[in-house]
Amino acid sequence: MSGLNKNKIGASVASIFRFSKKINNKQTEQKLQEAEEKFSAAFNASPDLMAITKFSDGTILEVNEGYSKLLGFTRAESIGKTTTELLIWGNAKGRQKFVDLLLKTGQVIDFETTLRRKNGTMVTVLDSARIFTFQGEKCVLSIAHDITNRKQFEAVLKEKEEKYYTLIQKIEAGVVVHGPDTKILVCNSAAQEILGLTEDQLLGKTAFDPTWSFFKEDGSVANVMDYPVNLVIKTKKPLRNYILRVHRSNDKNDVWVLISADTILNKNGKIVQVVVTFVDVTKRKINEIEREQFFRFFNLSTDIMVIADPNGAFKKVNPTCLNLLGYTEKELLSKSFIDFVYCDDKQPTLDEMAKQIKIGSSLNFENRYLCKGGKVVWLSWRATFNKAEGLTYATARDITEKKLAEIAIDRKNRALKIVSGINQSLIHITDENVLLNDACHIAVEIGGYLLAWVGFAVQDKNKMVEVVARAGSGSTYLDDIKIVWANNEYGRGPTGSAIRTGKTQMSRNISIDPKMIPWRKSAKKYGFKSSIALPLINNRKTFGTINIYSGEIDAFNDDEVRILEELASDLSFGIITQRNRAEQLKMVEVIKSNESTLKEAQRIGHFGNWSWDMKTDKIVWSDEYYRIIGFDPKKIDQMKSEFVSLASHQLRTPLTGIKWLSELLLRDPEKTLTADQNDLMNGIVMSTKRTINLVDDLLDVSRIDTGKNLNLNVKPVDVVTLINFAINEKRPLINQNNLTVELSDALSKPIVLKVDKEKIQQVFENLLDNALKFSTPGSKINIGANFENNQVTFFVKDNGVGIPLANQSKIFARFYRADNATKIDNTGTGLGLYIAKGIIEYHHGKIWFESKEGKGSTFYFSLPLNVSGVKK
Ligand code: ADP
Numbered sequence: 026m027s028g029l030n031k032n033k034i035g036a037s038v039a040s041i042f043r044f045s046k047k048i049n050n051k052q053t054e055q056k057l058q059e060a061e062e063k064f065s066a067a068f069n070a071s072p073d074l075m076a077i078t079k080f081s082d083g084t085i086l087e088v089n090e091g092y093s094k095l096l097g098f099t100r101a102e103s104i105g106k107t108t109t110e111l112l113i114w115g116n117a118k119g120r121q122k123f124v125d126l127l128l129k130t131g132q133v134i135d136f137e138t139t140l141r142r143k144n145g146t147m148v149t150v151l152d153s154a155r156i157f158t159f160q161g162e163k164c165v166l167s168i169a170h171d172i173t174n175r176k177q178f179e180a181v182l183k184e185k186e187e188k189y190y191t192l193i194q195k196i197e198a199g200v201v202v203h204g205p206d207t208k209i210l211v212c213n214s215a216a217q218e219i220l221g222l223t224e225d226q227l228l229g230k231t232a233f234d235p236t237w238s239f240f241k242e243d244g245s246v247a248n249v250m251d252y253p254v255n256l257v258i259k260t261k262k263p264l265r266n267y268i269l270r271v272h273r274s275n276d277k278n279d280v281w282v283l284i285s286a287d288t289i290l291n292k293n294g295k296i297v298q299v300v301v302t303f304v305d306v307t308k309r310k311i312n313e314i315e316r317e318q319f320f321r322f323f324n325l326s327t328d329i330m331v332i333a334d335p336n337g338a339f340k341k342v343n344p345t346c347l348n349l350l351g352y353t354e355k356e357l358l359s360k361s362f363i364d365f366v367y368c369d370d371k372q373p374t375l376d377e378m379a380k381q382i383k384i385g386s387s388l389n390f391e392n393r394y395l396c397k398g399g400k401v402v403w404l405s406w407r408a409t410f411n412k413a414e415g416l417t418y419a420t421a422r423d424i425t426e427k428k429l430a431e432i433a434i435d436r437k438n439r440a441l442k443i444v445s446g447i448n449q450s451l452i453h454i455t456d457e458n459v460l461l462n463d464a465c466h467i468a469v470e471i472g473g474y475l476l477a478w479v480g481f482a483v484q485d486k487n488k489m490v491e492v493v494a495r496a497g498s499g500s501t502y503l504d505d506i507k508i509v510w511a512n513n514e515y516g517r518g519p520t521g522s523a524i525r526t527g528k529t530q531m532s533r534n535i536s537i538d539p540k541m542i543p544w545r546k547s548a549k550k551y552g553f554k555s556s557i558a559l560p561l562i563n564n565r566k567t568f569g570t571i572n573i574y575s576g577e578i579d580a581f582n583d584d585e586v587r588i589l590e591e592l593a594s595d596l597s598f599g600i601i602t603q604r605n606r607a608e609q610l611k612m613v614e615v616i617k618s619n620e621s622t623l624k625e626a627q628r629i630g631h632f633g634n635w636s637w638d639m640k641t642d643k644i645v646w647s648d649e650y651y652r653i654i655g656f657d658p659k660k661i662d663q664m665k666s667e668f669v670s671l672a673s674h675q676l677r678t679p680l681t682g683i684k685w686l687s688e689l690l691l692r693d694p695e696k697t698l699t700a701d702q703n704d705l706m707n708g709i710v711m712s713t714k715r716t717i718n719l720v721d722d723l724l725d726v727s728r729i730d731t732g733k734n735l736n737l738n739v740k741p742v743d744v745v746t747l748i749n750f751a752i753n754e755k756r757p758l759i760n761q762n763n764l765t766v767e768l769s770d771a772l773s774k775p776i777v778l779k780v781d782k783e784k785i786q787q788v789f790e791n792l793l794d795n796a797l798k799f800s801t802p803g804s805k806i807n808i809g810a811n812f813e814n815n816q817v818t819f820f821v822k823d824n825g826v827g828i829p830l831a832n833q834s835k836i837f838a839r840f841y842r843a844d845n846a847t848k849i850d851n852t853g854t855g856l857g858l859y860i861a862k863g864i865i866e867y868h869h870g871k872i873w874f875e876s877k878e879g880k881g882s883t884f885y886f887s888l889p890l891n892v893s894g895v896k897k
Contacts, residue, residue, distance in 0.1 A: 097143030115139035221273030367393035461494030769809030
């Protein structure tokens, strides 16, 4: 539009404006003119449509440039025409409503309507209008603002919103849209389904009902601040991979949901919405929990758990497996598992594997595994082969302890069988050679050893060991080798050393034992892996050894050694008895042939005599007597002692067997015994123990009597510890009789003496046992020590029944018991003091007592402070 036209329009509008106000003075005219000009400028410059029409018929009086631009009519085409003529109103109803409003209030603001353009297209406008009077006629000033674009935009937006809504509804994930106040604005059906709530329950709610709750992964209840919407609002950050368990208020199961949440912000960065989406991950989560539980189980199990493939490789091993075998996981998985199996068990293990793949499982299969560092463990396996996967799932339990105990029992039993076999021979066999060969055969056949042989020490300058008996598959080994008992390389093996020292000697592993070098090659040829040499002793002199060879490394454990030592002692005894027997037979003949001479001698009474020493309970034979009967009557004593010794040996073995077997029954893990049977068994064990003690005492007595070695093992020992040990052993009896045992100050520090620990302890136990037995209940027992003249005197003092004066002189005699003792205690044997005396005298010591009947007794024994050896 031209500038001229603009002015024209301006003028016209200004004039209308002026007339509309009643202007009546010059001053205001000035202001009016200015206002007119401003209005005219605004009228012309407005991008919106502006028009002035007659109210009565709608004749257009003036339009602006915005009008022409919006509707396409020129000013000239429009002025003087009515809006109806120009068909400007797109909708008659709309026009009527507009007019009604205008009439009612005099003005209309932002009335949305459509106008038709010159070219027939429609335009949506917001129409505002005001009525004013011009030259007595009502006119209307209209301003219309084109909102077509906005409308279109809104329509697009609405369409989008609908699509968005449909999408939300159709999506399988739960979607909940919250307002900034956390109120729920939208929730889709998946959300309702997963959460177990209706739309009604959800919309507008800020918190759910109390029976409904979220739980966190650690099992704790999630409070409202842990809800996704609140977390997002708090942190203003999106939330990802948040997992909660939904405990739904209805009877449905709990569900696990994986949640994401995002904020929608406005231009100013303020949250307008929070969109929370979630999916049901219950199945996955339960799987995960189950997997975790399984792995926890796998990791915590105290049994070994492994997965292995049929090629013999571990696929997975649990920590117990690693701990037990001592290897790292890498080490175990890098090799075939058969490499870790103990050599002798490899083939049985492979056979079992093959069987297992064939039949699908294996139960209670036992084998040995090599741990890092060389230790060997016994494992008991249970395995299942899964054909589909080709994998074996196996568990194993460490049964080493049980197995070793079983082996120990087997060995004990084996040793016991050998001992009892040899003892049988001792009774029946009258020929030394037969006895020795028999002993070797028994050791090999019952014991399952590869070789047993007896060697005698030849008393010449070469100090050779002569093989006098042998048995076993490896007996030709002895033809290839040289063994001496001299202290040189051929004499430092177990046999030579046992003869020199009089002590049991062993080679636990021949293949690495340096002292076995001279015989290693031959031993290997015969498969000997360990050996033991047990000394044969008579009168404290070692005259030979019995030697046993095993195909196992370290085949002889402590118990077995103890039993085998007993065997050697029995065998020595047997050999000597055999040697004496001939002499004894000769003596019997002599006694018989001299019977008449003896009778005559007794009648005369002057040729020979004997006396009885009441103090020692010994018979002393005169030289004449010896001359008359032609042999030393002391031999009869010796024969008696040897009989006691033989009988005791015979008794001890079966008794020990009874004790072990009874204990085995009592220890039965299956607990097959009833309570009554259990009591009876305990009774058997107790009685057997008592009888074994008696037999042991008898053996000690016979050793003391025959002047045999008491087998003292002399070492520096703290005697105070022994005393305390003895007191502890007797604690039940002390408590039972309400007795007090008091130690003197001298026993507050160690007293170290060179003595045989077990024997001196035996002395203390005997003395204490007596003091306890013969004490009156509630009384006191004092134990103490005094040092004097380079010796220590121990005492055990009681306030008990005492020993009647008449019995005192014989109290150390064998089997002697005072008159008052038998009434108080019927378990005693009268051997304790006799043995104690023997032991103390072997230690160069003395034993004595002081006692008053009814007042109490004090038993003393003294030992040299610097004992350097024992009585020979
Ligand atoms: P046991 O105690 O088995 O009878 P001992 O040889 O130990 O055998 O003792 C022999 C005897 O000495 C006892 O029977 C008892 O008469 C007597 N005797 C030993 N110690 C005491 C003591 N402390 N009090 C009283 N009598 C004792």
